[in-house]
Amino acid sequence: MTAESETQNGSPFEIVTRHIVMERDLNAFGNLFGGIMLAWLDEASALYVMDKIGFADFVTVSLDNVNFRTPARRGDAVVLYSRIQKVGRSSITIQSRALVHEPVTGKKEEIIDCRITFVCLKDGKPFAYFETPAYRRWTERQQSSGQ
């Protein structure tokens, strides 16, 4: 994996956010509390989606494959990566991963690799944003600006 991105199945992951594990983030055993990790993932994934679709009125509908594989400890750097996995009519599914990065050795260990689905809303109801001309125009603009 490179410092800024990695490739899996041909799709690039992008670094979205980074955190240093602080005392306030720990559980009773001195590891990163799972609820904090999930909040970081949900937030990073939402930021990534906002950046990629040009629309911000959406909600998290599901998290899949939530398995905590490696503990993070106080002082560790946790780096969150996302990529788009699937775009539906109103929904978009993101694959998000969190890794502990060891700054001195460069060693990286995976904490979690999960899928998060968001649903676009209009007036509080699912909205097929990905079928709108607005989304098509947004995608074309992104492509022409090389993003």
Ligand SMILES: CC(C)(COP(=O)(O)OP(=O)(O)OC[C@H]1O[C@@H](n2cnc3c(N)ncnc32)[C@H](O)[C@@H]1OP(=O)(O)O)[C@@H](O)C(=O)NCCC(=O)NCCS
């Ligand atoms: C998200 C919400 C608006 C979906 O309403 P709904 O009536 O179930 O929606 P629909 O059945 O019409 O499905 C809408 C889309 O969501 C997708 N979807 C619904 N439930 C899903 C689930 N559990 N997992 C993945 N996708 C799901 C559908 O596949 C559909 O996708 P598409 O439009 O791309 O084909 C509604 O469940 C809700 O408001 N939930 C609360 C969300 C929230 O508050 N999140 C914050 C965390 S508490």
